[in-house]
Amino acid sequence: METPLVLHAERLTKRYGRRTALTDCDLMIPRGHVVGLVGPNGAGKSTLLQLACGLLAPTAGTLSVLGSRPAANAAHLARVGFVAQDTPVYASFSIADHLRMGAWLNPSWDPALAKRRIAEVGLDPAQKAGRLSGGQRAQLALAIAAAKRPELLIFDEPAAALDPLARKGFMRGLVEFVGELGASAVLSSHLLSDVEQVCDYLVVLCDSRIQIAGPVRDLLASHHRIAGDPARMAAAVEVIWAERGRALVRGDAAARDGAAARDAEPVTLEELVLAYMSRAAGAGAAPRASAAVAR
Numbered sequence: 001m002e003t004p005l006v007l008h009a010e011r012l013t014k015r016y017g018r019r020t021a022l023t024d025c026d027l028m029i030p031r032g033h034v035v036g037l038v039g040p041n042g043a044g045k046s047t048l049l050q051l052a053c054g055l056l057a058p059t060a061g062t063l064s065v066l067g068s069r070p071a072a073n074a075a076h077l078a079r080v081g082f083v084a085q086d087t088p089v090y091a092s093f094s095i096a097d098h099l100r101m102g103a104w105l106n107p108s109w110d111p112a113l114a115k116r117r118i119a120e121v122g123l124d125p126a127q128k129a130g131r132l133s134g135g136q137r138a139q140l141a142l143a144i145a146a147a148k149r150p151e152l153l154i155f156d157e158p159a160a161a162l163d164p165l166a167r168k169g170f171m172r173g174l175v176e177f178v179g180e181l182g183a184s185a186v187l188s189s190h191l192l193s194d195v196e197q198v199c200d201y202l203v204v205l206c207d208s209r210i211q212i213a214g215p216v217r218d219l220l221a222s223h224h225r226i227a228g229d230p231a232r233m234a235a236a237v238e239v240i241w242a243e244r245g246r247a248l249v250r251g252d253a254a255a256r257d258g259a260a261a262r263d264a265e266p267v268t269l270e271e272l273v274l275a276y277m278s279r280a281a282g283a284g285a286a287p288r289a290s291a292a293v294a295r
């Protein structure tokens with residue numbers, strides 16, 4: 001039977017020597033989502049994505065991707081498309097060479113999709129990849145990943161280096177491909193506006209640990225901002241972050257609990273992410289959006 005999970009981690013731990021990049025991570029991400037993986041620099045995002053692609057092996061715990069060990073065999077590799085940070089390409093190969101290589105290496109390669117996408121984004125197949133701008137390179141990498149027709153697309157900060165217009169085009173392409181292929185996607189990003197725009201599932205990773213994970217809609221519904229002394233808030237409410245008489249809390253009780261209920265306010269995705277990041281950092285003040293996570 002086909003597994004309903006794209007990623008399933010149990011007590012997943014990864015150490016590089018004495019440095020721990022992931023600690024006891026548990027995750028169950030169902031199929032059919034565009035997942036935003038967010039967290040500060042050094043949180044462990046790239047490590048998690050590289051483990052999912054089989055480029056790294058866990059130190060402890062387990063991770064399965066589409067029901068198998070990552071990169072278990074050639075057939076499994078074909079089911080996962082990966083776009084690495086900085087979207088590396090072969091500088092002396094032309095775009096057409098990249099597509100030929102993709103066709104040669106991937107049994108499920110869709111030449112029509114690749115060709116169509118390259119034309120749609122206005123790239124010249126004869127152009128050497130080394131002469132492409134960051135945005136064009138990202139579009140080429142996206143076209144190659146999608147032409148494999150994978151079940152899961154994994155992107156490590158795919159649009160970080162792109163200008164806002166190129167980013168918008170890239171993100172639109174990403175969503176179109178996910179829809180067209182009926183695939184799932186996981187993308188790491190520091191750009192919460194991108195995550196807000198395209199992701200319907202959120203994973204917050206800080207300091208090597210999963211802080212929270214779930215469908216964006218459910219997370220927004222189960223968190224509120226309320227006024228008052230956090231120490232006196234209902235036991236049913238978990239205070240995630242409090243500052244200057246206001247708290248961001250988790251729990252339905254926030255919406256029903258007496259005085260607090262009167263001014264329980266909905267939270268934005270940015271507030272939610274920053275609250276979990278602040279809690280993990282144990283800092284005295286919430287990090288500014290521009291410093292920790294750019295919008």
Ligand SMILES: Nc1ncnc2c1ncn2[C@@H]1O[C@H](COP(=O)(O)OP(=O)(O)OP(=O)(O)O)[C@@H](O)[C@H]1O
Nearest residue numbers: 016019020021039040041042043044045046047048
């Ligand atoms: N090859 C490596 N050798 C040693 N330590 C590493 C290696 N790769 C990553 N690390 C460390 O593991 C931790 C997690 O790094 P990782 O690159 O996964 O974080 P990240 O969340 O992707 O960061 P960023 O947002 O800056 O890309 C960091 O402390 C980092 O220094």
